[in-house]
Amino acid sequence: MSAAILRINPVAKIAAGLLIGLVLVLTLDWVSGVVALVLEAAVLPFAGVSWRAFWLRTAPVWIAAPLVSITVALYGRASGHVYFSWLLANVTDGSLALALATGIRILAIALPAIVLFITVDPTDLADGLAQVLRLPSRFVLGSLAALRLVGMFLDDWRSLELARRARGVGDRNPIRRLFGQLFALLVLSIRRGSKLATAMEARGFGAPITRTWARPSSFGWPEIVLLLIGAGIAAVAIGASVLAGTWSFFGAR
Amino acid sequence: MHDLDLVIEPGERVLLLGASGAGKSTLISALAGVLGGEEEGEQAGELLLDGVPASRSRGRAGLVLQDPDAQVILARVGDDVAFGCENLGVPRDEIWDRVRVALDGVGLALPLDHPTASLSGGQKQRLALAGALAMRPGLLLLDEPTANLDPTGVAEVRDAVARVVEASGSTLVVIEHRVEVWRDLVTRVVILGSDGGILADGPPGVVLSRDGRALAAAGVWVPEYPPELPRRSRASGPVLLSVEDLAVGRRVTVASGLNLELAAGGLLAITGPNGGGKSTLALTLGGLLAPRGGAVRAAAELSAGASNSPIRWKSRELLTRIGSVFQDPEHQFLGATVRDELSIGPQSLGLGADETRARVDELLVRLRLDALAPANPFTLSGGEKRRLSVGTALATRPRVLLLDEPTFGQDARTWQELVFLIAELLDEGTAAAVSTHDATFVSALATDEFTLSSAGVLR
Amino acid sequence: MSAVSTPKRSINFTWRVVDIVIAAVLAVACGVAFWAWDTGSVVPTTLLSAVLPGLQGILGGVWLLAAVLVPLVVRKPGAAILAEIVAATVETLLGTAWGPDQLLYGLIQGLGAEIVFAAFLYSSWRLGTAMLAGAGAGVGLTVLDLVLYYRGQTLAFDLIYGVSSLVSGALIAGLVSWLLVRAVAKTGALSRFASGRTSRQLI
Numbered sequence: 001m002s003a004a005i006l007r008i009n010p011v012a013k014i015a016a017g018l019l020i021g022l023v024l025v026l027t028l029d030w031v032s033g034v035v036a037l038v039l040e041a042a043v044l045p046f047a048g049v050s051w052r053a054f055w056l057r058t059a060p061v062w063i064a065a066p067l068v069s070i071t072v073a074l075y076g077r078a079s080g081h082v083y084f085s086w087l088l089a090n091v092t093d094g095s096l097a098l099a100l101a102t103g104i105r106i107l108a109i110a111l112p113a114i115v116l117f118i119t120v121d122p123t124d125l126a127d128g129l130a131q132v133l134r135l136p137s138r139f140v141l142g143s144l145a146a147l148r149l150v151g152m153f154l155d156d157w158r159s160l161e162l163a164r165r166a167r168g169v170g171d172r173n174p175i176r177r178l179f180g181q182l183f184a185l186l187v188l189s190i191r192r193g194s195k196l197a198t199a200m201e202a203r204g205f206g207a208p209i210t211r212t213w214a215r216p217s218s219f220g221w222p223e224i225v226l227l228l229i230g231a232g233i234a235a236v237a238i239g240a241s242v243l244a245g246t247w248s249f250f251g252a253r
Numbered sequence: 254m255h256d257l258d259l260v261i262e263p264g265e266r267v268l269l270l271g272a273s274g275a276g277k278s279t280l281i282s283a284l285a286g287v288l289g290g291e292e293e294g295e296q297a298g299e300l301l302l303d304g305v306p307a308s309r310s311r312g313r314a315g316l317v318l319q320d321p322d323a324q325v326i327l328a329r330v331g332d333d334v335a336f337g338c339e340n341l342g343v344p345r346d347e348i349w350d351r352v353r354v355a356l357d358g359v360g361l362a363l364p365l366d367h368p369t370a371s372l373s374g375g376q377k378q379r380l381a382l383a384g385a386l387a388m389r390p391g392l393l394l395l396d397e398p399t400a401n402l403d404p405t406g407v408a409e410v411r412d413a414v415a416r417v418v419e420a421s422g423s424t425l426v427v428i429e430h431r432v433e434v435w436r437d438l439v440t441r442v443v444i445l446g447s448d449g450g451i452l453a454d455g456p457p458g459v460v461l462s463r464d465g466r467a468l469a470a471a472g473v474w475v476p477e478y479p480p481e482l483p484r485r486s487r488a489s490g491p492v493l494l495s496v497e498d499l500a501v502g503r504r505v506t507v508a509s510g511l512n513l514e515l516a517a518g519g520l521l522a523i524t525g526p527n528g529g530g531k532s533t534l535a536l537t538l539g540g541l542l543a544p545r546g547g548a549v550r551a552a553a554e555l556s557a558g559a560s561n562s563p564i565r566w567k568s569r570e571l572l573t574r575i576g577s578v579f580q581d582p583e584h585q586f587l588g589a590t591v592r593d594e595l596s597i598g599p600q601s602l603g604l605g606a607d608e609t610r611a612r613v614d615e616l617l618v619r620l621r622l623d624a625l626a627p628a629n630p631f632t633l634s635g636g637e638k639r640r641l642s643v644g645t646a647l648a649t650r651p652r653v654l655l656l657d658e659p660t661f662g663q664d665a666r667t668w669q670e671l672v673f674l675i676a677e678l679l680d681e682g683t684a685a686a687v688s689t690h691d692a693t694f695v696s697a698l699a700t701d702e703f704t705l706s707s708a709g710v711l712r
Numbered sequence: 713m714s715a716v717s718t719p720k721r722s723i724n725f726t727w728r729v730v731d732i733v734i735a736a737v738l739a740v741a742c743g744v745a746f747w748a749w750d751t752g753s754v755v756p757t758t759l760l761s762a763v764l765p766g767l768q769g770i771l772g773g774v775w776l777l778a779a780v781l782v783p784l785v786v787r788k789p790g791a792a793i794l795a796e797i798v799a800a801t802v803e804t805l806l807g808t809a810w811g812p813d814q815l816l817y818g819l820i821q822g823l824g825a826e827i828v829f830a831a832f833l834y835s836s837w838r839l840g841t842a843m844l845a846g847a848g849a850g851v852g853l854t855v856l857d858l859v860l861y862y863r864g865q866t867l868a869f870d871l872i873y874g875v876s877s878l879v880s881g882a883l884i885a886g887l888v889s890w891l892l893v894r895a896v897a898k899t900g901a902l903s904r905f906a907s908g909r910t911s912r913q914l915i
Contacts, residue, residue: 014804018812025813025860057807060751064809067754075765077865088765102861106809114807122805123328138732143798145326146736150744151370152322156584158503162541163585166577167645168601170568180587183895186741187631188583190901193737195323197730201287202316203326203384204340206729214335214348248863589898631899 004222005048010120011128012223016230017113023234024109029248030097032241033104039233040112047115057118061110069103076102108237112230122147127217137211145200149192153185160184257450259443263391266418266425268435268457271445272471277428280445281394284426285316315385319397319662321377326384330356330372331365333380337388348387355383358420359413373527375406379413386417393418395427399434400662403527403690407434414438430664431474432461444468472636472664480669482697483676489519489700493555493684494538494563494575494653500546501530501537508534508705509546515653515684520675522699523688529705531688532580532657538686539577539655540564555652569601576646580657582638586630591622591641594630598649612648620644621670636667643674654678656687660694672697724788730904731786738785739795742778743802749774750808765865766872769854773877773884775817776849779825780842781889785896785907789826789834792845796822817856824852825885837907843886850881 024036073095080093126144130137160181164170169177200206241247257280261267271277315337318324327333334355338348352365359379372380378398385393395414399407415438418425427435442460446452453464461468461475469478492514500509507530515521515538523531536542538549540563551561551574559570566574579585588594595616599609617623620640625633630641639659646654656675660668675698679685689695695702727735753771760768782795800818808814828845854877858870865873893907902908 014812018815021812022816028863060807061809063751064754067758068809071758071761075761089762106811109811109813110807110809113804113811117805117807120805121328123332125805138727138729139736139794142729142732143736143740143801146733146740146798147802148325148328148370149737150740153741153744159579159581159584162536162577163579164587165541165568166539166571166579167585167587168569168572168598168649169587172568183892184584184586186738186892187896187899187901189737189741190734190896191583191631192320192323193734194730194901194904195318195320196326197728197733198282198287199316199318199324199381200326200336200733201729202285202314202318203337204388205336206732207340209340209342212339212342212345212348214332214339214345214352216345629898629900631901 003048005046006119007222008226009128009132009217009219009223010125011132011217012219012226013116013120014125016226017116019227019230020112020234021109023238024105027238027241027247028098028101028105029241029246030101030104031244031246032237033101033108035240036108036233036237037104037111039236040108043229043233044112044115047119049115049118053118054115058111058114061107061114065103065106065110068106069099072102073099112233123215124217127213127215128219131213131217132219138206141205142200145196146193149189149196152192153189156185156188157181257445259451261392261424261426263424264422265441266439267427267441267443268432268439269426269428269443269445270430270432270468270473271452272447272473277445278396281316281396281426281428284392285314285394287316313390314392314394315388315390316394316396317378317381317385317398319400321374321381321401324381325369325372325377328369329365330361330363330367330369330380333369334383334387337384341388351387351389352383355387358386358417359383360409360416373406374402375409378402378406378410382410382413382417386421390423392424392426395425395429397428397430397662399429399431404692405526411435411438430472432468433474433476436461436476447471469665472666474665479693480665480672483673485676485679485698489684490517490682491552491554492516493552494549495552496538496544496547496549498547499534499537499544499549501533501542502545503533503542506545511547513701513703515686516700517652517682517684518679519684519700520679520698521686522695522702523686523705524690524695524702525705531705534705535577535655535657535686535688538563539575540566540571541577572598572602572649572651574651575653575655576649576651577655578642578646578657578659580661582642583631585642585645589629590627591630591633592617592626594641595644595648598645602649616644616648619674636663639663639667640670643671647678652683654683654685656685656689658689658691659687660689660691668694727786727788727790731788734905735782735786735788735791735795736798738782739778739798740802742781742795743799744806745777746775746799746803746814747806747808750803750810754809764872766869767876769857769873769876770880772850772853772857773846773880773882773888776821776825776846776853776881776885777889779822779849780846780885781892783825783829783845784837784842784889784893785902785905787834787837787906789830792825792829792849793819793822796825796849813860817853820852820856821849822852824848824850839887839890842890843882846881846884846886846889847878848881849885850878853877853881 020036024032073091074089076095076098078090078092078094082090082092084091122144126140129135130140164177269277325333326336331352334352335348338351359382361376361379361383369380399410402410411434429435436457439457442455442457443451444453444460444464453460465475465478469475494515496511496513499511500506513521523534525531533542537544543564549563551563555574559566563575586594587597592613595613596609599612617626622637622641625637633641643659659671672694675685756771757768760770778795778799779792783791796818800814804812804814825845825848828841828848832841854874858873862873896902897908
């Protein structure tokens with residue numbers, strides 16, 4: 001199963017994630033979020049991702065969701081019973097319901113996307129974008145090559161840090177040092193990018209010739225099934241929320 | 254460059270020489286058709302490949318550049334080699350045949366899905382060569398392909414080029430400032446003058462014996478005219494820095510059980526293959542990386558009141574004690590101008606404006622950078638950047654100087670300047686440790702040599 | 713403030729390879745920064761919304777950087793949209809709490825800045841234009857946020873949020889990008905771009 005997921009065209013993975021994300025964001029209610037989460041929980045174990053990778057990569061979501069919920073609970077639209085009030089903060093029935101719905105919606109949108117994208121290989125994605133979606137190949141491949149350069153940022157960053165200590169400015173104001181290093185990194189990456197562009201041109205990149213593709217990128221049944229699963233989750237979640245009467249389209253109350 | 258007339262016949266192998274700034278790289282980029290269009294500059298006259306303007310015949314010329322890291326395009330070895338073929342519209346089945354033949358030709362026996370990020374410098378250059386070869390170019394252009402490589406990498410790339418050129422009979426144009434690497438392979442040497450024209454043109458033996466001396470003076474490495482070396486007594490003074498049973502590494506230990514000493518006036522050469530931990534050792538000695546085992550100890554004369562463990566020193570305390578010069582000068586630049594760059598150290602020490610200016614002025618002259626004082630450090634040439642990065646360390650007059658590959662990719666002239674500069678510092682009582690592949694440098698200056706092998710430590 | 717003759721005024725629609733690669737490198741770098749800010753901004757957002765609900769919009773400018781920085785460097789039509797989409801793709805692939813909806817944000821924010829550069833016929837790269845473009849991207853951000861995340865708030869909230877986002881876009885995306893390009897140009901790294909050759913003459 002996980003091997004099958006690895007082979008699925010990344011374009012389909014992104015499309016499925018986007019489908020859920022764009023549909024669920026239309027409403028802000030707890031029913032649609034909970035239903036989507038339950039369905040996702042049933043499917044995600046088959047996504048070919050280890051638990052360790054799952055928790056590591058989804059950590060930002062688990063941090064952001066509760067914090068955003070707290071903000072909404074304190075400052076969200078007030079209605080119903082008031083539990084707590086201090087300066088501009090108002091914890092009410094309404095704001096608590098909104099907070100719950102917001103937190104759940106973040107999880108329902110972000111988790112499947114992250115899990116699906118962990119197994120996306122950038123090269124395969126670029127192949128898919130250019131061959132399946134027919135996006136302009138020069139831009140797709142240029143971005144792919146740029147992505148590889150950024151992989152070298154980490155080594156550069158460490159060298160920049162040590163170099164600053166060696167230059168006697170390592171104990172300076174950390175904010176100032178951070179920006180200094182970011183700037184140096186920017187300059188380094190532009191220089192490297194310029195050289196890379198020359199190397200790519202030397203390999204005929206950008207020549208007015210119709211390009212061929214060494215790696216085929218196909219879109220068949222496995223991809224369609226994945227899209228259907230995504231559409232299904234979105235449809236069931238929306239249906240449930242409409243039936244439950246909690247659906248709230250674009251702020252309609 | 255201007256008014257250049259040059260005809261290269263099919264099958265010729267040309268070594269292109271000239272001083273820095275003579276336009277060698279411009280010419281080779283023009284031949285490869287990658288010089289950029291009218292948005293970037295002016296062009297007069299014509300440049301034809303097989304009778305077709307070079308800018309419109311991409312793919313007829315294959316180009317390999319100097320920087321191994323900047324010409325890996327894709328993440329997997331096979332995909333990277335295939336990239337050029339794809340751009341030329343080669344059918345898919347033929348692409349993979351070509352990829353295998355090209356990788357075979359350069360001696361890279363790796364699986365097609367091997368990650369390019371894990372290749373060594375020499376392997377990356379051979380990968381770039383394979384990528385060019387897969388396009389089946391009639392002309393192979395090499396722009397200092399071995400300048401950034403260690404001796405093993407240089408040999409790898411040179412042998413791969415020799416094999417490929419013998420097999421295909423393709424035309425070869427190579428720029429290189431180390432003559433001995435390519436001398437036996439090329440059939441013709443062309444020397445570009447600094448005014449943009451051609452100074453000399455002919456068979457290698459003839460040109461090198463006639464113009465060798467002038468070339469050497471312009472910074473080209475000509476075996477018959479090696480750079481001058483300083484005379485040194487090589488007597489060293491008290492030990493300033495010592496290590497006991499040291500283990501070094503970032504996240505994993507790369508070398509351990511190290512014992513060595515740095516004495517005033519002495520130069521310890523740290524040699525050995527890439528990946529053996531030379532740079533890591535230099536960083537650890539310099540108080541920049543914490544030891545993973547054992548200790549780096551500063552003698553009382555060096556620590557001068559601070560802790561005897563350099564890694565515990567404040568960043569500012571390092572300045573007068575240990576100066577570290579990194580392999581890539583650009584990692585160390587902080588200032589907006591060359592003058593600022595040299596002033597930062599003295600200013601951090603709290604030296605007054607007058608003292609700072611005096612030190613900087615003296616260094617500018619000593620490093621032949623005085624005309625460049627207002628220039629942005631990033632805009633300097635390779636040799637100037639190297640001299641400036643050494644200068645930034647010298648400005649605070651550290652007792653110990655650590656240099657990582659200071660002579661890497663330098664032309665003969667900068668090399669000689671660096672060697673004389675370091676010799677002076679040693680005579681003044683500085684202790685130095687230098688990680689290097691450069692055997693000439695070691696024999697010129699080292700008082701002691703320490704070889705790190707990937708399998709452990711040799712002495 | 714002296715008038716400097718510009719070499720060429722015509723719009724150059726053709727993207728050279730170096731334009732594409734550098735635009736992509738910058739956009740990918742922005743994408744990594746966006747990703748870091750997705751998590752890094754959560755606590756400041758909470759704090760700012762406690763000071764004055766809606767004021768958290770002032771943090772949004774970071775996500776608009778690519779929309780101004782990249783066009784200022786490459787000076788090609790479509791650069792703002794391209795950069796924001798590439799950045800959003802990287803951000804999404806790295807995985808954030810906001811999921812793939814970032815791609816929609818990228819498109820709309822990029823469009824906001826693109827419209828401004830287009831209105832100046834892709835021939836003005838001054839500070840004022842840059843700040844306007846940043847604010848334009850801020851309009852895109854505000855509209856999406858108010859519709860998708862802060863639905864049904866009071867008019868006062870919407871106004872405060874909108875104004876702070878626009879100011880943030882003008883300052884963080886507009887001013888900072890402009891200063892960055894000027895500083896990078898001085899290092900000679902942009903010598904293959906018109907922005908690197910003429911930026912010293914710009915006011």
